[in-house]
């Protein structure tokens with residue numbers, strides 16, 4: 001899906017993270033190992049727990065080391081005792097920005113049907129390095145009656161264009177349909193840039209049919225008529241929100257995988273869901289999102305046949321229920 005095949009041993013960084021992260025990553029690796037994929041494993045102890053231990057968030061040496069590996073396979077990070085934003089900005093977003101993981105690729109298998117099958121699938125391509133996530137803004141006169149908070153949205157022509165182009169290239173390999181989701185009726189500056197860029201790129205892909213939805217309307221369609229979508233392209237924050245909804249309407253957030261891609265370099269694979277500290281150790285965490293993220297990583301590593309086998313196994317009815325490790329075992333049994 002992402003790269004041509006290769007026969008070198010892959011170098012994979014493993015970052016289980018916090019909460020249920022290590023539990024679901026273990027199941028993903030169980031599945032990858034069962035396929036006989038050979039890789040060099042490099043473990044990284046990072047996340048909220050590590051921060052509480054010794055204050056480490058994401059040292060520059062580790063970022064530099066990551067530039068030299070093939071992929072990073074992650075669980076989830078976040079611990080209740082760490083101030084909000086510290087790990088999110090300091091680890092996850094820093095990684096996305098520094099390694100220029102500019103595509104956040106979130107496929108939704110579609111709703112599982114009663115017979116254990118899966119309905120129509122669709123993909124959200126979320127811009128992953130700009131928008132409100134860029135951190136523009138600040139607090140003036142904090143904690144006074146005159147305090148002011150601003151939080152800007154950064155949209156560069158280059159950043160928007162490469163993301164839109166990725167969506168059109170993907171559409172050419174799928175059913176040749178792309179929907180832009182934005183809020184051009186209110187966000188007239190950034191919306192204008194996105195819309196013009198989208199239309200200009202679209203002109204280079206005459207075979208691809210296009211559509212546009214405001215993000216609020218898209219929320220209704222996600223619930224009532226997701227069949228209208230194939231590839232959706234959108235900005236960072238809209239994509240964040242829409243992909244949680246996408247998970248919720250296609251079997252639950254426990255099934256939704258992510259690829260944070262730098263299409264020419266090291267990329268990072270993780271479930272959409274978080275660390276869910278409330279269910280740690282209960283066996284309730286669904287490892288399917290992590291297992292499917294592992295399949296996307298195999299695509300990136302040129303192991304698409306193995307990736308397809310994982311995806312096929314994950315749609316079997318036997319993988320619908322069970323504890324974390326029972327679901328992992330059920331996927332292995334159906335490879």
Ligand code: IPM
Nearest residue numbers: 088089092093240243258272
């Ligand atoms: C996601 C998460 C992250 C985001 C958070 C944890 C920073 O919600 O990957 O969707 O907002 O991108």
Ligand code: MN
Nearest residue numbers: 240241244272
């Ligand atoms: Mn999110």
